[in-house]
Amino acid sequence: MSEESKPEASKKGKGKARSGEGEMSNISNISRELVEQLLRANPSLAGEMQGMDSKKIEEVMRGMSLQDISTGMATGGKNQKDMASYKFWNTQPVPKFGEDEPLPDGPLRENDLARVKTVGAELIEGFEWDTVDLTDDQQVREVYELLTHHYVEDSEAMFRFNYSASFLHWALKAPGWIKNWHVGVRVTSTKKLVAFISGIPVTLRVRENTLQCSEINFLCIHKKLRGKRLAPVLIKEVTRRCNLESVWNAIYTVGVVLPKPIxxxxxxxxxxxxxxxxxxxxxxxxxxxxxxxxxxxxxxxxxxxxxxxxxxxxxxxxxxxxxxxxxxxxxxxxxxxxxxxxxxxxxxxxxxxxxxxxxxxxxxxxxxxxxxxxxxxxxxxxxxxxxxxxxxxxxxxxxxxxxxxxxxxxxxxxxxxxxxxxxxxxxxxxxxxxxxxxxxxxxxxxxxxxxxxxxxxxxxxxxxxNWRTSFINGGIDDKKNVDDENGSGVGVVML
Missing domain, CATH: 3.40.630.30 (Gcn5-related N-acetyltransferase (GNAT))
Incomplete structure (x- = not known):
């Protein structure tokens, strides 16, 4: 979701983390001035802490490592994908900040098809769920228009990705693609498409484990609806639809820190x-x-x-x-x-x-x-x-x-x-x-x-x-410079 160990370090040859699994130590002593500085640099995190008293904020941030915070510093709020809140993600089967490492690789929640709801959650009044049909040129055009005007742009609002119809067909109709994983929200009265999220099937190897996953991308919400908290609802809905296909794991990317990057x-x-x-x-x-x-x-x-x-x-x-x-x-x-x-x-x-x-x-x-x-x-x-x-x-x-x-x-x-x-x-x-x-x-x-x-x-x-694994080197050191010595263990190119 879309703006580099020693050669002998691991069996896979690259990317095995050094001691601490690639993370810096937790913040044990943190001043109020540093808290304010870090929150200014990470507006997504700052938004989650609005209304908290200073002691609660300091407590939360002590549970995060410096790398958790600093690598997610954004240049501004406009270039962030709307990926819901820390509070939401803390209710989901994802690794949490402050967890002791190393922990064994494996799922975070049991898979139980019997517990998956057969219908989506009720939306706020005036809106309805839709399955976007990408074999219909008109509906492809609708997704294109929504992304063109409401998707990721740079912090100065000078540039915005321009996803063409051809690109969407290529990105969203990979072999084995599932129509039901192209999720839309429409205005009930006009049928205007105002939100979208997508998934495609992908087989991943995470270290020694092979997972059948969905690759989640293109979460986009009309700017006028950003205050309606639609992002967590969309994420839950695409999760539900993936679960109905007995797919319990997903991969996604974001430009800011959420619980918790691998x-x-x-x-x-x-x-x-x-x-x-x-x-x-x-x-x-x-x-x-x-x-x-x-x-x-x-x-x-x-x-x-x-x-x-x-x-x-x-x-x-x-x-x-x-x-x-x-x-x-x-x-x-x-x-x-x-x-x-x-x-x-x-x-x-x-x-x-x-x-x-x-x-x-x-x-x-x-x-x-x-x-x-x-x-x-x-x-x-x-x-x-x-x-x-x-x-x-x-x-x-x-x-x-x-x-x-x-x-x-x-x-x-x-x-x-x-x-x-x-x-x-x-x-x-x-x-x-x-x-x-x-x-x-x-x-x-x-x-x-x-x-x-x-x-x-x-x-x-x-x-x-829904998968835990220790941190994988991403080709950068703690100062975000190219890590020539250790390289990267990441081999997934996300669109």
């Missing part, structure tokens, strides 16, 4: 058209530089240089699936895709729309696929202007170099990934993208600096519903 990654951005990004207010001009220097800094070659690089085709599916599956064994939180799912996510999902969403490339040497990489398109509207920022987002990739037995295996992988991602930047520029975005997940810590990615001001927190 990992945190940071956004990084690589300018492709720096001048446009500057003129639209996306990128600043450093005080020590000039426009000409910035344009030169981010210049790229006209063509990629990797020998054997070509666009991925249907005939490559089995080979790419095999490489992807082996590569992902090195991480702690990963999707387990079938060949059909690989085809959907990397070959544009067979969309009936002309707009291209995803670009995937393979490297073929002597008839063997040795590498692949992919990126997808998600535009942002520049609010108040008839202009868009074309953003490419790094998606999945893999390389046979990761399986080298050489003593310099990590260095070899770093060299190879830098070459591949550099070519990805060139291709994205060729297709008129303005910026290339990536998180500190997978092996991204090996190339972000070298490829001139700059740190963004947003973090992305990963959550699991």
């Amino acid at each position: 990992s945190t990654c940071r956004y990084f951005h690589r300018s492709l058209d720096w001048l446009k990004l500057y003129e639209t207010g996306f990128s600043p001009l450093p005080t020590t530089s000039t426009k000409a220097k910035q344009v030169t800094k981010y210049a790229l070659s006209a063509n990629p240089s990797t020998k054997g690089l070509r666009e991925m085709e249907v005939k490559d599916l089995d080979a790419v699936h095999d490489l992807f599956t082996r590569y992902m064994e090195r991480f702690d939180l990963v999707p387990k895709f079938t060949v059909e799912e690989i085809g959907h996510w990397l070959l544009n999902g067979g969309s009936k729309y002309d707009e291209r969403i995803v670009w995937a490339y393979v490297v073929e040497e002597e008839g063997k696929i040795t590498d692949f990489f992919s990126f997808y398109s998600l535009e942002s509207s520049v609010l108040g202007k008839k202009e868009t920022i074309r953003a490419a987002y790094l998606f999945y990739y893999a390389s046979e170099t990761a399986f080298s037995k050489s003593p310099d295996a990590k260095k070899e992988l770093k060299v190879r990934l830098n070459a591949l991602i550099h070519d990805a930047l060139i291709l994205a520029k060729k297709f008129n993208f303005d910026v290339f975005n990536a998180l500190t997940l997978l092996d991204n810590t090996l190339f972000l600096r070298e490829q001139k990615f700059g740190a963004g001001d947003g973090s992305l927190h990963y959550y699991l519903f």
Whole structure:
């Protein structure tokens, strides 16, 4: 839900946390001044503590670690998804702040289909539940309009994600998609769609356990209804519908801290058209530089240089699936895709729309696929202007170099990934993208600096519903800088 251990540390190879499982110690002594400072930096948390006396606030915050608070600091209130409240999440089967670690991996609530209600909870007067039919172009348009005007935007209200009809078909109609998991709320009198939340089925591996999950995304509520407390009702309803399919676990991401992240990654951005990004207010001009220097800094070659690089085709599916599956064994939180799912996510999902969403490339040497990489398109509207920022987002990739037995295996992988991602930047520029975005997940810590990615001001927190696991490194250290040494254990790219 949607703005990088030592090599020998774990069996999975990456992401196993250091002592304390990646968390800083709890706040035992906290001053009133520090409380006020932390609450100003985390408006979501501040909203939950309105009305509490100072002693109660201090008590609550002592139960949180510094990392729980600091990694969720938002740049402002407008860029937060409406993910309900701390009070709500404390009633749900999710890990709680202050729990002793390490605790064994496992479910937090027993699964009992007999206790799942067959009808949704009653909504406030004037509104009704609906199942949005994404095979109906008109209803797809309604979801698009709702997201366009009421979904996530930046803190200065300058940019907003622009989810096209093609993107929604790709993101919400993955293999095995369930119509009943596309949940809407409509005005009873006009049938206007005013709220939406979605889920798609996904198989996850969390360390040694394989879970059948729903991937929850696109929780959006009309701005005029933000005070109606619809978010927890929507979350409960999509949970109920997933439970009816005997799916008891979910994965979701948010830009602020809720109880309780299993990992945190940071956004990084690589300018492709720096001048446009500057003129639209996306990128600043450093005080020590000039426009000409910035344009030169981010210049790229006209063509990629990797020998054997070509666009991925249907005939490559089995080979790419095999490489992807082996590569992902090195991480702690990963999707387990079938060949059909690989085809959907990397070959544009067979969309009936002309707009291209995803670009995937393979490297073929002597008839063997040795590498692949992919990126997808998600535009942002520049609010108040008839202009868009074309953003490419790094998606999945893999390389046979990761399986080298050489003593310099990590260095070899770093060299190879830098070459591949550099070519990805060139291709994205060729297709008129303005910026290339990536998180500190997978092996991204090996190339972000070298490829001139700059740190963004947003973090992305990963959550699991009804599943406990200790903290997984997200590719950043306690100061939110790229963690070159430990890397990331996260291998799930959320849209």
